[in-house]
Amino acid sequence: MIVMKFGGTSNQDVAAMRRVVKIVHEHRSQAPVVVISAIAQATNQLEMIARTAATGDREGAEEILTDLFARHGTIIDNLLTSRANAREIEGIIHEYVSEIKILVQGVAALRELTPRTTDAICSYGERLSSRIVAAALRESGLDAVWIDAKEFMITDDRFGNARPLMSHTSRLLHSTVLPLLEQGRIAVTQGFIGITQTGRYTTMGRESSDYSASIIGAGLNARLVQIWTDVDGILTADPRIVEGVRKINEISFEEAFELSYFGAKVLHPSTMVPVMEKKISVQILNSTQPGSGTLVSIMDDSSPRVRSIVVKNNVVALRCAPHERNDQYLFWEGIYNVLNRNGIPLSAIATSEYGFIGIFDERYLTDGLQGELQTLGTTSVEKGLSSLCIVGSRLPEVKALMASVFAALGSATVRMISFGASERSLLLLLQSENIKGEVQAVHRALFAAGTA
Ligand code: ASP
Ligand code: MG
Numbered sequence: 001m002i003v004m005k006f007g008g009t010s011n012q013d014v015a016a017m018r019r020v021v022k023i024v025h026e027h028r029s030q031a032p033v034v035v036i037s038a039i040a041q042a043t044n045q046l047e048m049i050a051r052t053a054a055t056g057d058r059e060g061a062e063e064i065l066t067d068l069f070a071r072h073g074t075i076i077d078n079l080l081t082s083r084a085n086a087r088e089i090e091g092i093i094h095e096y097v098s099e100i101k102i103l104v105q106g107v108a109a110l111r112e113l114t115p116r117t118t119d120a121i122c123s124y125g126e127r128l129s130s131r132i133v134a135a136a137l138r139e140s141g142l143d144a145v146w147i148d149a150k151e152f153m154i155t156d157d158r159f160g161n162a163r164p165l166m167s168h169t170s171r172l173l174h175s176t177v178l179p180l181l182e183q184g185r186i187a188v189t190q191g192f193i194g195i196t197q198t199g200r201y202t203t204m205g206r207e208s209s210d211y212s213a214s215i216i217g218a219g220l221n222a223r224l225v226q227i228w229t230d231v232d233g234i235l236t237a238d239p240r241i242v243e244g245v246r247k248i249n250e251i252s253f254e255e256a257f258e259l260s261y262f263g264a265k266v267l268h269p270s271t272m273v274p275v276m277e278k279k280i281s282v283q284i285l286n287s288t289q290p291g292s293g294t295l296v297s298i299m300d301d302s303s304p305r306v307r308s309i310v311v312k313n314n315v316v317a318l319r320c321a322p323h324e325r326n327d328q329y330l331f332w333e334g335i336y337n338v339l340n341r342n343g344i345p346l347s348a349i350a351t352s353e354y355g356f357i358g359i360f361d362e363r364y365l366t367d368g369l370q371g372e373l374q375t376l377g378t379t380s381v382e383k384g385l386s387s388l389c390i391v392g393s394r395l396p397e398v399k400a401l402m403a404s405v406f407a408a409l410g411s412a413t414v415r416m417i418s419f420g421a422s423e424r425s426l427l428l429l430l431q432s433e434n435i436k437g438e439v440q441a442v443h444r445a446l447f448a449a450g451t452a
Helices: 014-026 042-054 056-077 084-111 115-139 166-182 211-220 254-260 270-277 328-341 368-375 402-409 435-447
Strands: 004-007 033-035 145-147 187-191 194-196 201-203 226-229 249-252 281-286 294-297 307-322 348-351 356-361 378-395 414-419 427-433
Touching: 004 211, 014 115, 033 115, 033 435, 056 084, 056 115, 056 307, 084 402, 115 145, 115 187, 115 201, 115 226, 166 187, 166 211, 187 201, 187 211, 194 368, 194 378, 211 226, 211 270, 211 281, 249 254, 249 402, 254 270, 254 294, 254 307, 254 378, 270 281, 294 307, 294 402, 307 435, 328 356, 348 414, 356 378, 368 378, 378 435, 402 427, 402 435, 427 435
Parallel strands: 004 033, 004 226, 033 187, 145 187, 226 281, 249 294
Antiparallel strands: 194 201, 281 294, 307 356, 307 378, 348 356, 378 427, 414 427
């Protein structure tokens, strides 16, 4: 069996959904489990609905909901040819919308929005889109069954960033999804969402449908996990920033992991974890232009090489120097405790005798975090930074890597460097103003000579 995940842009409208149907048809003999994301922007709209309701503006929230409903309605009207089918799905979608309205009323009345309610509201995006895809697949003659992720995707209760309870999830995948595949049916389910053991919908973080596909693949021991998206695969850099990027045909699990960790948008950072353990290959493919894509698998990555450059914007640097120069380890322990308590996912750190610098995504920065760190040392925060990360294998041995990178960066101000913890990445922290030119220059320097 295989898992086929389609992202938001791969099912954003009628044409895109038709492509999904065609692609699933082409893979029907491989016992696919189809994992669907919400249609493009739907999760943003649902988040906005929740936030608008929390201000007490129920009408404003309902206006956005009406738009979301209409977008799905247009797809149904134009995609499904049988009126009976269209009416059935419209009925279900109507019901979902009524349920969202009840949640909106509650939030607006209380002017209070908990992560749990946000997740309940956001869970509808994937449920709406997957209903439509399942119906379209059935209309096309495939025996597709819609299955709610709540039947198997059991998670902890960290709403907004839930993690799967793998042994429960695997067991349920075997009892609910596997029998469908064994009957020759195609299972259609949702990415992004799960359920707690007490029956509350959770989400696993933005863009986490890739992660869902990987969890399902690992749980069912799939032969392959396919991620259908809107780019040709993993590229040497982001094509929106850099000209002349190249597609990487094959990449190792570890390299793909580092790329997603340092911000490559093509894969959610947690995606590689479940599949790596089971050595299940991942294929990244373009749904608008199916080609060979990129295959992530066990492969020989023992020769020194650079594979790709990833840039992440909106990065903050947090610096802390202890009030008293006592025990280094106690100071660092204190810092890590604070960062851990505040759930800060660090991208990289550097330490000197007593100083600490850690970098992470700006959205995790809170006054509370800074306040707690002030008790340990003099704390400062610098915003408006970007990380530029070069990913590959055995980087310390890549000939003249540092010389090429620093020559390309010219007079750029490098705020921090992280290198050596793994031989697979070199991270440079830069100011955001000139980042576009800088990444272009580094890409030219590293890939112009055909080293990819
Ligand atoms: N729909 C979710 C999001 O937009 C999950 C995903 O698309 O992967 O974040
Ligand atoms: Mg994605």
